[in-house]
Amino acid sequence: MKYCPYCGAGLQDEMRFCPKCGKRHQNAVVEGEDLEVCKQPEEVRNVPEPPVAVETQKPKVQVQVYEHKKKSKAPAIIVVCLLMLALAGAAVFFLGRDAVDNEDKVALSANSVLYLEVFDDKRELTATASGFVIEDGTTLVTNYHVIEDAYHIVAWTPDGGKSVDVSNIIVYDEDADLAVLKCDSNIGVQPLVLGDSEPVKQGDSVYAVGYPLGLAHTLSDGVVSSRYIDELGTDILQITAAISSGSSGGALFNESGEIIGVICASYVDGQNLNLAIASNAVIDLLAQSSSEELLAMSEYYASQSRIGISANNLLGGSNLAYCGKDIFYVESGNIYHYDMDTDKRTKIAEGRGVNVYKGMLYYRTKDSIFCCDFDGEGDQEVYLPINLTKDDSLSSMLFFDKYLVITCFRASSLEQTLYIVDLENSSVVDQISDYTNYSYYENCVYIGMTGSGIIELNMDSFDVEVIPTSCEAFLAGISDDGIIYYTDNQNMLTNGFYYLDTQSGIEYNDYSVAASREEGKAGELSWGHGNLYISVLDYNNLPPDYYTNSDASDNAVNYRIDHSGKVHEYYCDTWIYNISTIPGIEHIYMSDGRTFDATTGKELGAWVFK
Numbered sequence: 001m002k003y004c005p006y007c008g009a010g011l012q013d014e015m016r017f018c019p020k021c022g023k024r025h026q027n028a029v030v031e032g033e034d035l036e037v038c039k040q041p042e043e044v045r046n047v048p049e050p051p052v053a054v055e056t057q058k059p060k061v062q063v064q065v066y067e068h069k070k071k072s073k074a075p076a077i078i079v080v081c082l083l084m085l086a087l088a089g090a091a092v093f094f095l096g097r098d099a100v101d102n103e104d105k106v107a108l109s110a111n112s113v114l115y116l117e118v119f120d121d122k123r124e125l126t127a128t129a130s131g132f133v134i135e136d137g138t139t140l141v142t143n144y145h146v147i148e149d150a151y152h153i154v155a156w157t158p159d160g161g162k163s164v165d166v167s168n169i170i171v172y173d174e175d176a177d178l179a180v181l182k183c184d185s186n187i188g189v190q191p192l193v194l195g196d197s198e199p200v201k202q203g204d205s206v207y208a209v210g211y212p213l214g215l216a217h218t219l220s221d222g223v224v225s226s227r228y229i230d231e232l233g234t235d236i237l238q239i240t241a242a243i244s245s246g247s248s249g250g251a252l253f254n255e256s257g258e259i260i261g262v263i264c265a266s267y268v269d270g271q272n273l274n275l276a277i278a279s280n281a282v283i284d285l286l287a288q289s290s291s292e293e294l295l296a297m298s299e300y301y302a303s304q305s306r307i308g309i310s311a312n313n314l315l316g317g318s319n320l321a322y323c324g325k326d327i328f329y330v331e332s333g334n335i336y337h338y339d340m341d342t343d344k345r346t347k348i349a350e351g352r353g354v355n356v357y358k359g360m361l362y363y364r365t366k367d368s369i370f371c372c373d374f375d376g377e378g379d380q381e382v383y384l385p386i387n388l389t390k391d392d393s394l395s396s397m398l399f400f401d402k403y404l405v406i407t408c409f410r411a412s413s414l415e416q417t418l419y420i421v422d423l424e425n426s427s428v429v430d431q432i433s434d435y436t437n438y439s440y441y442e443n444c445v446y447i448g449m450t451g452s453g454i455i456e457l458n459m460d461s462f463d464v465e466v467i468p469t470s471c472e473a474f475l476a477g478i479s480d481d482g483i484i485y486y487t488d489n490q491n492m493l494t495n496g497f498y499y500l501d502t503q504s505g506i507e508y509n510d511y512s513v514a515a516s517r518e519e520g521k522a523g524e525l526s527w528g529h530g531n532l533y534i535s536v537l538d539y540n541n542l543p544p545d546y547y548t549n550s551d552a553s554d555n556a557v558n559y560r561i562d563h564s565g566k567v568h569e570y571y572c573d574t575w576i577y578n579i580s581t582i583p584g585i586e587h588i589y590m591s592d593g594r595t596f597d598a599t600t601g602k603e604l605g606a607w608v609f610k
Contacts, residue, residue, distance in 0.1 A: 040253030087541060109257045110209040110219055112189040113156040113250055115140065116166075121151040121301060121324065123584050128209035130250035131155060132259065134194060137186040141282055142249030143180045143264050144172050151301040151324065155183060162187050167297055171289035175232040176281050177264050182294055183570040192251065195258030197278035200224060200237065208241035208274070210250025210263055218247075222274075235278035237261045243274045252276040298324030299359055320580040320589055321354040321361075326374050328354045328361055328581065331593050331605055335363050338609055339373060348376040364394045369406070385426050386419055398440060400459040403429065405438075405445060418447065429462070436489050441478040448486060450475035454500065467505050471498065477527025478502075485527050493536065512560050512567050527599045528581040528588050532561040535576040558601065572601035585609060 047198030118127040126149065131142035138154060147153070153166040164187040172179040178512030204224045213217050230236050239252065243266050253262030301324070319330040325340040326350070335351045338344070349370065351363035362371045367388050372379040384406070388394075398405040404421040411513045418438065420429040432455070436448035447455040450465075454473050456465045471488035480482050482502040488495050496511035513534045515521040526533040535556045560570040570576075580589040584597045587608060595608040 018284070022429065037559040047576055053220060054172070092436065095583070106207040106209070106253045106255075106257050107249070108255060109190075109259075110193055111158055112192045113188070113209045113211075114140070114157060114189070115211045116146065117154045117156070118146060118150045119152045119154070120149065121298070121322075121583065123152075126150075128246050129248045130212065130246065131181070132192050132249075132251040133183075133187070133189050134191050134259075137189070137191050138183040139165060139191075140181040140183055141262060142175045142179050142181065143262065143610075144174050144250050145264075147172065147179045147297065147300070149301070153181070153300055154295065155187065157187060157189060167295055168294040169283055170294060171279075171428055173285055176234045176285065177344075178262060178277060178279060178282060178285055180282070180286060180289060181297075186269070193258050194279050194283055195254060195256070195260045197235070197280045198258045199582070200254070200260050200278070202226060202228065204247065204254050206237075206239050206241055206248060206260070207253040207278075208239065208243055208247065208263055210247035211592055212242075212244035212247045228464075237276045237278055239274050239276055241274060252279075268479040275335065312503075317352060319591060320582070321500065322582050323356045323359075323374075326356075327609055328356065329589075329593065330354060331607065335361075336607075337361075337376070338607070340609060346376070347380065349374070351394075353396060355399065362399070363398065364395050364397055364573075368396065369404075377440075380424070381598045383426055384421065385428055398445070400443070400445075403459060436472065436474045439478050439484070440476045441482050441484075444502075446475065446478065446484060448475045448489070448504070452577060454484065454486075456502070467500065467502075469498070469500065469507055470509070471495070473498070474525075476525035476532070479527065479530070485525060485532060486526045487523070491522075493525065493534070494521075497525050497534070498531070512565070524575065524577045526579045526588075528575050528579050529586060530563045531598065533570060533576045533579060533588070534561065537575060560601070567577075572596050574601065582609070 033239070041446060045382075070385050113130060114131045116129040116131050117125055118129060120126050124144060127146070129142060129146040131146070132141045133140055147169065154163050155166050156163045166181050167182040167184055169181040170180040170182050182493075202224055206222055206224055208220050208222070210218060220242040222239050224237055225240050226238035228236055229239070238253065241252070243250070243263055248265070250263040251259050251265055256258045262278045262279070262282060263274070263276050265275045265357045267273035321328045327335055327338040329338065329341065330352060333350055333352070335348045335354055337346045337348050339346075348361065348365060349372070350375050351370070353364045355362045359373075360371045361374055361376075362369060362382070367385060369382040370379055371382055379548070382404075386406075386408065388408065391410050393409050393411065395407045395409045395416065397407075401423045402422060403419065404423055406421060407416055407418050409416045415433065416435070418432045418435060420431070422429050432447060435455075436450065437446040438445055440446065443459050445455075445457045445459060447457065449455060450472060452469050452472055454469055454475075456467055456469045458464075458487040462540055469486075472490050473484075473486040476485040476487065476497070484500045486491050486500070487497050487499065487533035491576075493513075493515040496509055496514040498507060498509055500507045513523075513536070515523040521536055521538050523534055523536040526535075535558050536557050556573075556575040558570040558572045558576055560568045562568065574594065576588075576590070578591055580591075581587070581598070582589075587595050587604065588598050589595055589607070595604040595606065596602065597604060
């Protein structure tokens, strides 16, 4: 038995290499000899013995031959390594060039992904999103949730150099979260190709292009991490390419620059859990559409509106309502439709008040409510589960989803009652008496109570909260940021006016304009176009026909308080009360229809909408 001189492991006679340490040995240690020989210094062990005897020459020759072979393989190994490196480099070069080519294709296609600005009916920017152009250059694809609350959309090229209005809808699918829109004109970008999403599989490379958080022309890459059909039957691609808010409606490309999906959502609490709708869903949707049958976005907005659109959020008279280019107003007991595009006025019906809700015109008479389309066709009465007497009159109406808020005034007792009616079930949900007036903001109705306090009624949950006030609040209106303006109903501006923050519940008292009780004066407060309009009246010198003759109101002194709190004299020659306004038209409308410039007070005529 022999042993390795380096590690002491046992060796068979025919072994030349140690199976344990792997070293080649010339002289193994025979069993019974001193193993300390393996502990000699490395430099001594490595010195070959001189070729004195013949028997030592053979191992020496073998060692030399072994070393000679080892040296002879080195060039070959180097050549092989160089060849492998060359091949690898070539592969990287060609693959890299393909990757660059793919990115170039996507980057070129990305120029046709547009930045979308979404506006409401007040012409206020409410959201930003993405969309891409296909087919003839005027067809735009985006998500349904982008247009769900859109009154108007403006699409911009990536460089911001060109824009186009998007006013019409070709087709949409709420379940699939897809919408195909029609641009008013060709914006001049290359239409994109909708690819076949059927072959897309897990692991495929993808590129997402959109405008996350409004950042222009953002491209991110990733892979398809999963694919599934959601609960609504939509083919969903789960991707790792990064997206954020504002990417909705963006394009998902494959490596050939073809669209294979529409970016739609991401999981806020997940990492790289982003979703796109497979492109074949768009192809199927387009097959069901007709570009000749377009739906105006403004009409769709009106049909989806949860809250009726009145031109007066105080809703005391509700003699003016609007829906985009369509305006409805009451004059001398008749209801008229004015089309801003054609400047045409048409009588619709006889009535006292108007509102627009879900694409229909609602109007009221003394004791009934009717609805019809914007042209006055399909007129039908709305059933009201309220017992009205000859002494009762309907005075205002407001719509929230399936609920109608309607007030009833009883002339004999001067009492008014607010009813909340479930239109679907034809039942009264609640009724409130002993109040001054009411207004609304977002999904809540605010009701000024007799005595003190303002009721906040949530129309989604029907939760009721009473907000304390220091007076009997007579509401003037609510600003866009939720500030309620009101006066003391018992003192008519002699204590100035009040405003209350609906978020904090804090009430403020402003004496910048106040009436003098000693001089027999009182006042009214109105809100519109971001201004407070204040009329101070001399109640001792009112003409006998003051309440029936609007021309008899010349003794009012009017003021306008702008958004900064600065007081301006407002040169309007009438008592300002319960005004109506329309977003984008800088006029205020009195209950008798006279129109005044919102800033100067100059009278413009009756029902001027330009």
